[in-house]
Amino acid sequence: MTQPTAKTPLKIGTRGSPLALAQAFETRRRLMEAHGLSEDAFEIVIIKTTGDDRAMIAADRPLKEVGGKGLFTREIEEALLSGRIDIAVHSMKDMPVAQPEGLVLDCYLPREDVRDAFVSRDHASIADLPEGAVVGSSSLRRRAQLANRRPDLKLVQFRGNVQTRLKKLDEGVAAATFLAMAGLNRLGMGRIARAAIAPEDMLPAVAQGAIGIERRLADGDAAGLLAAIHHGQTGERLSAERAFLAELDGSCETPIAGLALHDGDGLWLRGEILRPDGSEAIAGDRRCAVSDAAAAGQDLARELLAQAGPGFFDWRQG
Numbered sequence: 001m002t003q004p005t006a007k008t009p010l011k012i013g014t015r016g017s018p019l020a021l022a023q024a025f026e027t028r029r030r031l032m033e034a035h036g037l038s039e040d041a042f043e044i045v046i047i048k049t050t051g052d053d054r055a056m057i058a059a060d061r062p063l064k065e066v067g068g069k070g071l072f073t074r075e076i077e078e079a080l081l082s083g084r085i086d087i088a089v090h091s092m093k094d095m096p097v098a099q100p101e102g103l104v105l106d107c108y109l110p111r112e113d114v115r116d117a118f119v120s121r122d123h124a125s126i127a128d129l130p131e132g133a134v135v136g137s138s139s140l141r142r143r144a145q146l147a148n149r150r151p152d153l154k155l156v157q158f159r160g161n162v163q164t165r166l167k168k169l170d171e172g173v174a175a176a177t178f179l180a181m182a183g184l185n186r187l188g189m190g191r192i193a194r195a196a197i198a199p200e201d202m203l204p205a206v207a208q209g210a211i212g213i214e215r216r217l218a219d220g221d222a223a224g225l226l227a228a229i230h231h232g233q234t235g236e237r238l239s240a241e242r243a244f245l246a247e248l249d250g251s252c253e254t255p256i257a258g259l260a261l262h263d264g265d266g267l268w269l270r271g272e273i274l275r276p277d278g279s280e281a282i283a284g285d286r287r288c289a290v291s292d293a294a295a296a297g298q299d300l301a302r303e304l305l306a307q308a309g310p311g312f313f314d315w316r317q318g
Contacts, residue, residue, distance in 0.1 A: 001224035013085035092207035107226035112182035117193035120176035136174035144255035147278025182209035203257035243297030
């Protein structure tokens with residue numbers, strides 16, 4: 001295995017947001033510690049994606065109209081395939097379930113807090129919100145779950161980074177919003193959360209809190225470097241969750257939640273599908289051996305689809 005040097009640094013591709021950079025820096029730090037390398041053996045390469053183009057992503061434009069989950073990954077993967085970068089760091093909840101030919105995703109860092117964060121200037125929790133309060137979120141999954149549990153609330157699109165969303169709260173655009181605890185923690189901003197919402201109350205997005213590192217399939221040097229920082233337990237959990245998502249044909253415009261936890265020697269997977277308006281939610285779970293993680297995810301998805309019936313996802317055809 002050839003190690004990177006200051007003259008031939010390993011190029012780490014990432015989006016340019018504060019959170020994406022924090023994740024890239026964490027990846028660099030772990031590689032430095034694992035291989036005894038200096039910081040100048042790495043180069044952080046910022047790549048602008050369609051999802052970062054404010055003109056493309058208007059506040060009132062559904063993400064599915066401009067590319068779905070690929071919004072945040074396509075240009076980075078193109079750079080990886082072309083050799084412009086050597087590895088790519090991703091938030092796993094943004095990742096499509098299939099990689100382009102020639103790329104592989106087989107390295108995960110230890111998972112952060114999976115829970116959603118309730119963020120509000122004036123209210124301590126979802127239950128504390130008054131009837132008719134405006135809640136902003138860009139996540140269809142969060143809006144559907146909230147509509148199912150609190151149909152009296154008014155839900156609006158609410159996009160932007162952490163600072164933009166906090167400014168909107170200050171301006172009274174909404175009484176509350178939601179962020180991922182993992183992102184806040186990685187930014188050193190966990191204190192912003194008024195409450196972390198238990199998965200029993202709001203099941204998180206598939207792979208929430210996980211960082212994945214993508215590489216070229218044929219790049220043995222990158223494979224050797226990344227193997228040293230791969231967190232096996234996170235990979236086992238994501239195997240179940242992403243198989244569940246793939247069987248449902250899920251995207252960022254599909255209200256799907258899923259979370260796998262280690263349970264003794266095995267895994268416990270919970271999943272939920274919802275109508276976008278929150279009028280119906282179907283949930284279930286599976287316990288399985290770690291070696292059966294993917295099969296359990298597929299099986300749970302099929303069970304929920306069978307319960308939902310043929311008309312449940314009719315809204316996706318429009």
